[in-house]
Amino acid sequence: MGFQISDIANNAPLFTLVATGLVVILLESAKSGKPNVSFIVSLAGFILSGLLAVGGLKTEDVSFGGMLMNGSYSNFFAIVFCLTGSLTILISKSYLERFGQFRSEFYILVLFAAMGMVLMASANDLIIIFLGIELMSVSLYVLAGFFRTQDRSNESALKYFLLGAFATGFLLYGIALVYGSAGSTNFSVIHNQAPALMKNQPLPDSVVQAGLPDSVVQAGLPDSVVQAGLPDSVVQAGDSGLPAGQAGLAGTIFLLGLGLVIVGLAFKVAAAPFHMWAPDVYDGAPTPATGFMATAAKAAAFGAFVSIAFKMIGSTSGTISNLLAVIAAASMILGNVIAISQSNIKRMLAYSSIAHAGYMLSGIAAANVEGQAGVMYYVAAYACMTLGAFAIVSILERDDAANLSIDGYAGLSAKHPVIAAALALFMFSLAGIPPLAGFFGKYYVFLAAVKADMTWLAIVGVLTSLISAYYYLRVVVVMYFKEGEAAVEGRIGMSTVVAIAVCAYLVVQLGVYP
Amino acid sequence: MIESYIPIFIMIVGAMGFAVVMGKMNEFVGPKRPSEEKLSTYESGMEPVRSARERFSVKFYMVAMLFIVFDIEVVFLYPWAVSYKLLGTPGFITMFVFIAVLLVGYFYVWRKGALEWD
Numbered sequence: 080m081g082f083q084i085s086d087i088a089n090n091a092p093l094f095t096l097v098a099t100g101l102v103v104i105l106l107e108s109a110k111s112g113k114p115n116v117s118f119i120v121s122l123a124g125f126i127l128s129g130l131l132a133v134g135g136l137k138t139e140d141v142s143f144g145g146m147l148m149n150g151s152y153s154n155f156f157a158i159v160f161c162l163t164g165s166l167t168i169l170i171s172k173s174y175l176e177r178f179g180q181f182r183s184e185f186y187i188l189v190l191f192a193a194m195g196m197v198l199m200a201s202a203n204d205l206i207i208i209f210l211g212i213e214l215m216s217v218s219l220y221v222l223a224g225f226f227r228t229q230d231r232s233n234e235s236a237l238k239y240f241l242l243g244a245f246a247t248g249f250l251l252y253g254i255a256l257v258y259g260s261a262g263s264t265n266f267s268v269i270h271n272q273a274p275a276l277m278k279n280q281p282l283p284d285s286v287v288q289a290g291l292p293d294s295v296v297q298a299g300l301p302d303s304v305v306q307a308g309l310p311d312s313v314v315q316a317g318d319s320g321l322p323a324g325q326a327g328l329a330g331t332i333f334l335l336g337l338g339l340v341i342v343g344l345a346f347k348v349a350a351a352p353f354h355m356w357a358p359d360v361y362d363g364a365p366t367p368a369t370g371f372m373a374t375a376a377k378a379a380a381f382g383a384f385v386s387i388a389f390k391m392i393g394s395t396s397g398t399i400s401n402l403l404a405v406i407a408a409a410s411m412i413l414g415n416v417i418a419i420s421q422s423n424i425k426r427m428l429a430y431s432s433i434a435h436a437g438y439m440l441s442g443i444a445a446a447n448v449e450g451q452a453g454v455m456y457y458v459a460a461y462a463c464m465t466l467g468a469f470a471i472v473s474i475l476e477r478d479d480a481a482n483l484s485i486d487g488y489a490g491l492s493a494k495h496p497v498i499a500a501a502l503a504l505f506m507f508s509l510a511g512i513p514p515l516a517g518f519f520g521k522y523y524v525f526l527a528a529v530k531a532d533m534t535w536l537a538i539v540g541v542l543t544s545l546i547s548a549y550y551y552l553r554v555v556v557v558m559y560f561k562e563g564e565a566a567v568e569g570r571i572g573m574s575t576v577v578a579i580a581v582c583a584y585l586v587v588q589l590g591v592y593p
Numbered sequence: 594m595i596e597s598y599i600p601i602f603i604m605i606v607g608a609m610g611f612a613v614v615m616g617k618m619n620e621f622v623g624p625k626r627p628s629e630e631k632l633s634t635y636e637s638g639m640e641p642v643r644s645a646r647e648r649f650s651v652k653f654y655m656v657a658m659l660f661i662v663f664d665i666e667v668v669f670l671y672p673w674a675v676s677y678k679l680l681g682t683p684g685f686i687t688m689f690v691f692i693a694v695l696l697v698g699y700f701y702v703w704r705k706g707a708l709e710w711d
Contacts, residue, residue: 101694101697104697104698104700104701105697105700105701107701107704108697108700108701108703108704108705109704
């Protein structure tokens with residue numbers, strides 16, 4: 080089982096991030112306390128990696144013996160991660176300086192988290208999904224507790240770590256059960272067996288007798304995979320060896336395993352009823368890290384979710400679709416209703432992120448091509464608008480964290496009209512007001528739900544986004560129509576301004592030219 | 594089938610009997626002059642039962658973490674060494690990259706002073 084040059088070329092974005100991460104560590108070790116250099120190197124690494132991902136959009140290939148699938152899908156997500164990563168870095172500079180925590184480790188952790196995210200999005204194997212999730216989560220646990228002298232930050236890191244470890248346990252147990260029933264962790268192999276397992280039928284002969292490797296390959300792997308030549312080891316893994324009589328049991332185990340995998344992933348995207356960690360963690364973590372968690376980590380979890388739903392399970396299963404639809408509806412209702420009563424803007428955005436996870440999940444529940452495209456579009460749109468909102472929160476945050484309340488934003492428009500206008504733009508987009516990105520994201524996702532005969536889900540979505548308009552617009556009202564003295568603490572960093580501008584541009588751009 | 598386990602059964606019974614007989618003989622025959630020191634679980638060791646709420650220096654955690662990292666490196670090195678010929682050049686390159694990545698981490702840890710006790 081060797082590897083080819085093409086494996087490295089296909090995964091150029093991933094390896095660029097790896098190399099940048101290692102270089103930043105070396106720089107930090109060689110010359111401690113020069114975070115400015117790390118800042119520039121990390122930014123350059125993210126931009127280079129993003130450009131390589133743009134270049135890789137056209138090629139479809141598998142690499143590392145069928146473990147990774149590279150193509151427009153994985154590279155699209157890689158672009159999103161590089162974008163959010165570089166924006167996070169831009170936002171973080173002045174914020175960390177202000178809190179006296181401007182250290183290279185922040186950038187190292189963001190780079191390693193992004194690495195895990197790219198792995199998750201390009202995974203073609205459950206083990207790679209697990210590996211990516213762990214790499215991402217462990218970095219994020221530390222990022223959440225980056226302000227190690229602050230109790231809130233420590234609390235957030237500990238909560239995230241304990242609950243995250245628990246959720247990972249669910250995920251891993253689910254993977255074990257899926258492996259036990261399907262006989263493989265490879266998406267393509269499981270995909271072939273999923274229809275039979277779902278209907279509790281005996282496995283098709285070609286799969287059961289797959290001592291002959293070719294029969295599985297020809298049984299219906301996508302052409303690109305066949306042409307790329309899966310190594311024998313992967314193909315032989317298709318030999319589940321379960322006798323036909325036990326197929327009913329295998330089907331039950333398969334569904335159970337899928338359920339557990341979905342629990343693990345639903346935790347990572349903070350969908351109800353696995354959302355409890357999100358508000359506390361988002362509230363306590365340093366604001367740029369929160370923005371990164373809320374956007375990139377969520378995008379990565381959706382990258383894995385969509386891979387599992389479409390590449391592994393396929394669109395054959397009503398059971399899984401219904402399960403996802405219920406989770407989606409619960410997240411939309413719960414997130415939006417609780418967000419109304421929040422007075423802290425970071426907690427409000429956390430609940431809003433739960434609601435948005437619900438919108439995106441309804442695209443996955445629809446289980447059609449429109450749903451997949453809708454989720455991908457939504458992920459990009461959501462990343463831009465939420466990161467922009469967190470960027471502005473990070474400017475306004477003070478040392479004592481008193482300025483996080485929404486009422487503290489009163490009178491912002493009089494003092495800093497540009498910042499207020501940008502925040503208003505992000506809020507409008509999050510609420511889904513037409514020409515902006517957020518509207519089209521919701522439109523595509525709900526359209527997919529309607530096409531999949533899940534009109535009720537689309538209705539729930541539209542109604543709850545009406546509710547959401549109330550609390551998003553409240554921020555705008557407070558900023559523009561209330562007297563107050565919101566003030567920006569200290570100087571606004573140039574890099575943060577650039578980041579906000581990029582976010583605002585993308586929100587409009589994605590909306591006007593979808 | 595089951596008969597072939599009889600020697601093992603005899604062995605178990607013999608071993609248990611020997612242990613019980615020797616222990617009890619000691620109790621009956623040996624002289625007894627107890628003192629407080631002698632009655633403690635480890636005569637010159639540490640106290641076995643104490644409050645669990647004790648603070649350790651963070652230095653111990655650092656050492657434990659570093660130990661795990663480099664211990665796992667060794668865990669991967671052994672199977673690689675055993676099947677070195679089978680894996681050939683790709684295996685060598687993979688392992689080289691793995692060790693290089695760990696080396697970067699080692700360099701970082703060293704320069705950050707995590708290896709110094711004081």
